[in-house]
Amino acid sequence: MARGPASSLFRLYASKKSISRFRVLVWNQYLSSAGSYDRSISPSFPFCPAFDGPNRPFSTSLRDLVRLRLPPQSPKVMGSETLDAKPFSTAVGDEDEDVNDNSAYSSTMVESECDFDADAGKNVEFELEDSARNLSNCEDRDDDDEGLICDSMMVESENGDDNVSSVKPLSFVHVASREPAELYRELRNAEKGAKQRRSDWDSLQEIFRYFGNSGWASDQSLAIYIGRSFFPTAVHNFRNFFFKKCSADVARYVVSLGPSDDAVEFLFPVFVEYCLEEFPDEIKRFRGMIESADLTKPHTWFPFARAMKRKIVYHCGPTNSGKTYNALQSFMEAKKGIYCSPLRLLAMEVFDKVNGNGVYCSLHTGQEKKFVPFSNHVACTVEMVSTDELYDVAVIDEIQMMADPYRGFAWTRALLGLKADEIHLCGDPSVLDIVRKICSETGDELYVHHYERFKPLVVEAKTLLGDLKNVRSGDCVVAFSRREVFEVKIAIEKHTNHRCCVIYGALPPETRRQQANLFNDQNNEYDVLVATDAVGMGLNLNIRRVVFYGLAKYNGDKTVAVPASQVKQIAGRAGRRGSIYPDGLTTTLNLDDLAYLIECLKQPFDEVKKVGLFPFFEQVELFAGKMPNVTFCQLLEKFSENCRLDGSYFLCRHDHIKKVASMLQKVPELSLEDRFNFCFAPVNIRDPKAMYHLLRFASSYSQNLPVNIAMGIPKGSARNNKELLDLETKHQVLSMYMWLSHHFKEETFPYWKKAEAMATDIAELLGMSLANANWKPESRAAESQKFQQKRDSYDRPRSLIKVYEKKRQDRSVQHELSEKVAA
Numbered sequence: 001m002a003r004g005p006a007s008s009l010f011r012l013y014a015s016k017k018s019i020s021r022f023r024v025l026v027w028n029q030y031l032s033s034a035g036s037y038d039r040s041i042s043p044s045f046p047f048c049p050a051f052d053g054p055n056r057p058f059s060t061s062l063r064d065l066v067r068l069r070l071p072p073q074s075p076k077v078m079g080s081e082t083l084d085a086k087p088f089s090t091a092v093g094d095e096d097e098d099v100n101d102n103s104a105y106s107s108t109m110v111e112s113e114c115d116f117d118a119d120a121g122k123n124v125e126f127e128l129e130d131s132a133r134n135l136s137n138c139e140d141r142d143d144d145d146e147g148l149i150c151d152s153m154m155v156e157s158e159n160g161d162d163n164v165s166s167v168k169p170l171s172f173v174h175v176a177s178r179e180p181a182e183l184y185r186e187l188r189n190a191e192k193g194a195k196q197r198r199s200d201w202d203s204l205q206e207i208f209r210y211f212g213n214s215g216w217a218s219d220q221s222l223a224i225y226i227g228r229s230f231f232p233t234a235v236h237n238f239r240n241f242f243f244k245k246c247s248a249d250v251a252r253y254v255v256s257l258g259p260s261d262d263a264v265e266f267l268f269p270v271f272v273e274y275c276l277e278e279f280p281d282e283i284k285r286f287r288g289m290i291e292s293a294d295l296t297k298p299h300t301w302f303p304f305a306r307a308m309k310r311k312i313v314y315h316c317g318p319t320n321s322g323k324t325y326n327a328l329q330s331f332m333e334a335k336k337g338i339y340c341s342p343l344r345l346l347a348m349e350v351f352d353k354v355n356g357n358g359v360y361c362s363l364h365t366g367q368e369k370k371f372v373p374f375s376n377h378v379a380c381t382v383e384m385v386s387t388d389e390l391y392d393v394a395v396i397d398e399i400q401m402m403a404d405p406y407r408g409f410a411w412t413r414a415l416l417g418l419k420a421d422e423i424h425l426c427g428d429p430s431v432l433d434i435v436r437k438i439c440s441e442t443g444d445e446l447y448v449h450h451y452e453r454f455k456p457l458v459v460e461a462k463t464l465l466g467d468l469k470n471v472r473s474g475d476c477v478v479a480f481s482r483r484e485v486f487e488v489k490i491a492i493e494k495h496t497n498h499r500c501c502v503i504y505g506a507l508p509p510e511t512r513r514q515q516a517n518l519f520n521d522q523n524n525e526y527d528v529l530v531a532t533d534a535v536g537m538g539l540n541l542n543i544r545r546v547v548f549y550g551l552a553k554y555n556g557d558k559t560v561a562v563p564a565s566q567v568k569q570i571a572g573r574a575g576r577r578g579s580i581y582p583d584g585l586t587t588t589l590n591l592d593d594l595a596y597l598i599e600c601l602k603q604p605f606d607e608v609k610k611v612g613l614f615p616f617f618e619q620v621e622l623f624a625g626k627m628p629n630v631t632f633c634q635l636l637e638k639f640s641e642n643c644r645l646d647g648s649y650f651l652c653r654h655d656h657i658k659k660v661a662s663m664l665q666k667v668p669e670l671s672l673e674d675r676f677n678f679c680f681a682p683v684n685i686r687d688p689k690a691m692y693h694l695l696r697f698a699s700s701y702s703q704n705l706p707v708n709i710a711m712g713i714p715k716g717s718a719r720n721n722k723e724l725l726d727l728e729t730k731h732q733v734l735s736m737y738m739w740l741s742h743h744f745k746e747e748t749f750p751y752w753k754k755a756e757a758m759a760t761d762i763a764e765l766l767g768m769s770l771a772n773a774n775w776k777p778e779s780r781a782a783e784s785q786k787f788q789q790k791r792d793s794y795d796r797p798r799s800l801i802k803v804y805e806k807k808r809q810d811r812s813v814q815h816e817l818s819e820k821v822a823a
C-alpha cells in the first residue's frame with residue numbers, strides 16, 4: 001500500500017542514525033508535497049490523528065525564511081536592518097519556491113537566497129536593552145517549578161542594579177539558522193546556562209508550558225517513539241535541561257518568539273535530539289510496543305491468498321435485484337464452495353436451499369456445526385470463515401458490512417484471506433471503491449456486475465394517516481424497539497381482524513424463521529408482520545408493503561433519525577420476485593414522516609472510505625509481551641491507542657469486548673488466549689443474567705471443571721412479558737454455551753448436545769408465546785419506569801420533516817431579519 005510522506009518520515013525518524021538534517025529534509029519534502037498540514041493525511045499516519053498544533057513544520061526551509069524574522073514588535077530583541085536570518089536546515093528541493101511573494105521581506109530574502117550557505121549563518125547584531133540587570137533572589141519565588149529552576153539558572157531582576165555584570169550587546173550566529181543537532185550539542189556541552197532576567201524567565205516558563213500542551217508536538221513526538229503518556233515527562237526534563245544549559249542568545253531568541261507555535265517549532269527539533277539521547281530505553285520500549293501493534297498492510301497477513309491470482313466478482317445493486325441468486329448459482333456449480341453470511345439465519349436459509357437443490361452443503365456457525373456427509377460446500381457465518389481451506393468459489397454476502405463499526409473486521413478478513421479462485425461479493429455500491437483499492441493492493445482481478453431492482457419500489461403517498469386500522473394484509477410494520485413492536489401488535493390485533501407475527505433482534509433465528517414462515521403461509525390468519533430493523537436482512541418474506549411506524553430510533557444515548565442506508569435496506573424488503581407480492585410498496589404511518597422516507601430512498605449510497613480491522617489473537621499476544629502487568633481490558637485500550645493503521649482501515653469498536661473483559665477480571669486464572677476467546681462469546685452485555693452466566697462459565701472453565709448449564713426450562717409458553725424476557729435470556733445463554741463448546745475443547749463444555757436440545761425447545765416455546773402474546777410490555781413495573789424515563793427524553797418524532805421545515809423556516813426568517821438589519 002502506498003504510504004504517505006508522513007510514514008517515510010516515521011521510518012527515518014525511527015532510525016537514530018539518521019542525521020537531523022536528513023530528517024528535516026524529509027519533513028520539508030512532506031510539507032512541500034502537502035502544501036500545508038492536511039488533516040486528511042493524518043489517517044495514513046496514525047500517530048498524527050490530527051495536526052491541531054502549528055500549521056508549520058518545525059524545520060524551516062528556504063520557503064520559511066519569512067517566518068524566521070525576529071518579531072519586529074519584540075522590544076527585547078531588535079534585529080539589524082539587514083537581517084539575514086537563515087534556517088537551520090536547507091531544503092534543496094525548495095529552491096524553486098517563490099519567496100518574493102512576501103513583499104515586506106522580499107529584498108532581504110532575495111539576498112539571503114543568493115548568499116545562502118548551508119553551513120553557516122550570518123552574524124546579526126542586536127541591540128539589547130541597555131539597563132543593567134541584577135540577579136533576582138530565587139527565594140522570592142514560591143512556585144515549585146520555579147524554585148527547581150532557580151537552582152540551576154541565574155535569574156536577572158527586571159529593575160535590579162547590582163550583582164550582575166551588565167549584559168553587553170551580543171554578536172552571534174542567528175539562533176534560528178542553526179542546526180538543531182549542533183544547537184543541542186552546544187547546550188549539552190555548556191557548563192551552565194546564562195543568567196536570565198526575571199521577565200524572560202517567566203516567559204520561558206510560559207513557553208515550555210505551551211510546548212507541553214502542544215498537541216502538534218505531542219503528535220510529532222510519536223514519530224521518534226515518545227508516547228503520549230511519556231511526552232509530558234520528556235518535556236519536563238527537557239525544560240530543566242534547557243534552563244540549566246541555555247545560553248543568553250538562545251534564551252533571548254526563544255523569549256522573542258513567546259509562547260507560540262513558532263516557539264514550539266523552533267524548540268521541537270532540539271527536543272528531538274535531547275530525547276534521542278536521553279531516553280533510549282523509553283524509546284526502545286515504546287517502539288517495540290508500537291511495532292507489535294502494527295495493523296498496517298493487512299493484505300500481507302495472508303501470504304497464501306496473496307500467492308493466488310483470485311478473481312473477485314462484485315454483484316453490486318439494491319435489495320431484491322438478484323445479486324445473491326446469481327452468486328449462489330456459481331457457488332452451487334463449483335466443485336468446492338463456501339458461502340459467508342452476515343447472520344446465522346441466512347446461513348441456515350442457504351444451507352436449506354442448497355441442500356434442497358441437491359448440492360450437499362454443511363452448516364458452520366458459531367453455535368452449530370452440521371456436517372453433511374460427502375459435502376464439499378459449506379454455508380457459514382462470516383466470522384467462522386476458514387482462511388486455511390482451498391475453495392473454488394466463495395460468496396461473501398452483504399459485503400458493505402465491511403464498514404460495520406463492530407463486525408466489519410470479519411468481512412475484511414474474509415475478503416483478504418479467503419483462498420478461493422473466485423470470490424463473489426454481494427452488496428450495495430457503498431464499498432465498491434474501497435474493494436477496488438484493496439484488489440489493487442492484493443493483485444486480484446475485479447469484475448463488477450451492476451444490478452437494478454426487479455420491480456421499482458413504489459412509495460404510497462397516502463400513508464396510513466396515523467391510524468393502524470389502515471393496516472392491510474401483507475403489510476410489515478417496522479418499529480425500532482421491542483417495546484414498540486408489541487405495542488403495534490397489540491393495537492392491530494385489538495382494532496382489526498388481522499393477526500400479527502413478530503420479528504426482533506433478541507429472538508433466536510429459529511423463532512424468527514418460524515414467525516417468517518407463519519407470515520409467508522397464506523393458509524392461516526397471520527397476515528401482518530410487525531418487526532424491528534432485524535427484518536432488513538436474511539429472511540425470505542412475502543411482504544406487500546413496508547410501513548414505517550416511525551423513522552427515528554433510540555441509539556442507547558439519544559434519539560436519532562434512522563440512517564438512509566438502513567431505511568433503504570428495510571423498505572427494499574417489500575415485493576420479492578417469485579413471491580405473491582412481486583411489486584413492492586412502502587409508506588409511513590404518519591404523513592409527517594413521508595418526506596423523510598422519500599428523501600432516504602432518493603439518496604445515493606454513501607461511499608465508504610474505511611473498512612474495519614481487528615487484531616488476531618497472535619497480534620494481541622505479541623503486544624501483551626510489551627505490556628506486562630496490565631489487565632486485559634487495559635491491554636485492549638493500549639492497543640487501540642497505539643495501533644497503526646493504513647488509511648483505508650479503522651479499528652473496530654470493541655466496547656462490548658472490554659465490558660466482558662473487565663467482568664472477567666474476576667477470574668484471574670484464565671490464560672490470555674482463553675480470556676480473548678471468552679470476550680468474543682455472543683452475550684448481551686446489557687443483560688445481567690446473561691453476563692452472570694458467562695462469568696460462571698468462565699470460572700468453572702478456569703478451574704478445569706466441566707462447565708454446567710445449570711439452568712431449567714419452563715414447561716409452558718410465556719404468560720407475560722417477564723416470562724418472555726426470561727425465555728429470550730435463557731436461549732441466549734444456551735446459545736453462548738454452544739458457542740463456547742465450539743471455541744474451546746469439547747470436553748470442557750460437555751453438555752453442548754443438551755444445550756442444543758434445550759435451545760430448540762425454548763425457541764419453540766418462544767414461537768408459541770409470541771403467537772399468544774397480547775400483553776403490554778410495560779406490565780413490568782420496573783421496566784415501565786425505565787421506559788417512562790426514556791420516554792421523557794425519547795419522544796418519537798412524529799414529523800422529522802416538520803422539524804426540519806420548522807428549522808429551515810426559522811433560519812430563513814432569521815436570514816431575512818439580518819438582511820433587514822443590514823439594510
Ligand SMILES: Nc1ncnc2c1ncn2[C@@H]1O[C@H](COP(=O)(O)OP(=O)(O)OP(=O)(O)O)[C@@H](O)[C@H]1O
Binds near residue numbers: 317322325426
Ligand atoms: N434469475 C432468477 N430466477 C428466479 N428467481 C430469481 C432470479 N433472480 C432472483 N430471483 C429471486 O428473487 C429474489 C431476490 O433475489 P436475491 O435474494 O438474489 O436478491 P438480492 O439482490 O440479493 O437481495 P437481498 O439483498 O435482499 O437478498 C429471491 O427470492 C430470488 O430467488
